[in-house]
């Protein structure tokens with residue numbers, strides 16, 4: 001089939017590349033000339049494991065092309081995906097200006113029947129708005145379908161090629177047949193393509209993300225209570241995650257969820273609830289707890305240094321909102337680094353993929369290092385914000401030689417308490433007792 005993907009970001013590029021991989025002719029469209037220029041030179045502008053192999057193959061075989069020209073991109077398309085941003089507006093609602101702009105532009109350009117597929121995460125009722133915007137100037141028949149995307153950055157290719165399920169919202173049997181045909185190669189193992197009405201499809205995406213954000217937040221609250229009662233959240237996680245009714249995933253306590261999806265999608269669902277006069281109380285708590293959770297470590301750092309962070313050097317490992325991505329949108333690391341800087345600390349940072357993106361925001365306010373150990377040179381403490389695998393088994397003796405103090409504030413619970421105790425570190429993590437090193441010269445306040 002001939003496919004256009006409008007919006008070539010994390011979702012659009014993965015969608016386009018994966019549908020090219022299943023044999024379709026794909027043109028990805030974006031208004032960002034720099035991005036399209038790089039893609040046309042064979043450069044992938046985002047970090048996403050496994051994408052390069054598929055990208056290279058499909059570009060080489062002529063199935064995957066890029067343009068900034070919408071008319072050219074959609075000219076022959078039977079299916080037009082909208083993978084455009086839906087950032088939060090000031091009141092938390094999803095901002096539909098990008099989607100509706102493209103919908104307005106599409107109307108006069110359509111030359112034959114096409115299925116317009118909304119892949120962006122959008123509030124209930126958006127498909128109707130998109131349909132109305134296109135209908136204003138369309139001279140041909142078309143369908144608008146809701147097809148929310150559930151891929152996770154970092155494993156996006158795998159998620160896309162082997163989805164747990166595909167959700168499609170449509171009342172048109174013609175569009176349904178097109179979508180069935182398109183997704184057939186991805187669901188050969190029997191994972192379902194679930195058809196429903198478009199409003200339910202739109203709502204399904206928000207329900208999924210809000211539920212996952214709630215699951216993480218619940219564990220963060222359990223962690224906070226664990227610290228007070230003297231329990232270990234990792235043991236609780238193992239104890240409840242093995243219950244098949246609960247499941248093992250999204251139970252890791254930490255310094256709060258971030259990223260481009262959970263924060264904005266929870267906010268947007270709360271806004272929809274307000275619009276429909278429903279007080280969705282759990283969502284309000286999820287948002288409030290997560291805001292507090294992102295600030296969990298700073299008071300401990302302040303206490304450790306007796307409120308005197310001026311001229312202290314704090315090393316930071318991990319900037320991305322999660323491992324295997326360079327995405328720093330709503331990453332807890334950023335907020336914490338800004339708090340460190342405003343307290344007068346010097347900050348040295350390392351992240352395997354996200355440093356370029358942070359440079360664009362923080363410039364030379366922090367020192368960017370080429371290795372995790374370089375960031376530790378003469379550091380008074382280490383803070384960890386992303387659970388990149390390379391941070392999991394560091395050389396603690398080497399760290400000791402580099403750092404001024406053996407103290408670690410770990411927002412991702414990477415290390416065993418016994419190991420840190422044995423190595424003589426002062427170690428704060430989330431939902432576990434603090435390890436207070438005996439030979440620490442600092443005043444240590446237990447959390």
Ligand SMILES: NC(=O)c1ccc[n+]([C@@H]2O[C@H](COP(=O)([O-])OP(=O)(O)OC[C@H]3O[C@@H](n4cnc5c(N)ncnc54)[C@H](O)[C@@H]3O)[C@@H](O)[C@H]2O)c1
Pocket residue numbers: 006007008009010011012029030031032035083084085086098101102119120121122149150151152153260261
């Ligand atoms: N990133 C994820 O993990 C993820 C997962 C599932 C769903 N989603 C949803 O998918 C949507 C897209 O997210 P993303 O992370 O890919 O965003 P993104 O910001 O990475 O990409 C969006 C792209 O759209 C382009 N764009 C903006 N206006 C345009 C226009 N008029 N014409 C053509 N291109 C235009 C931008 O230049 C950008 O490249 C959002 O609604 C998001 O909530 C994201």
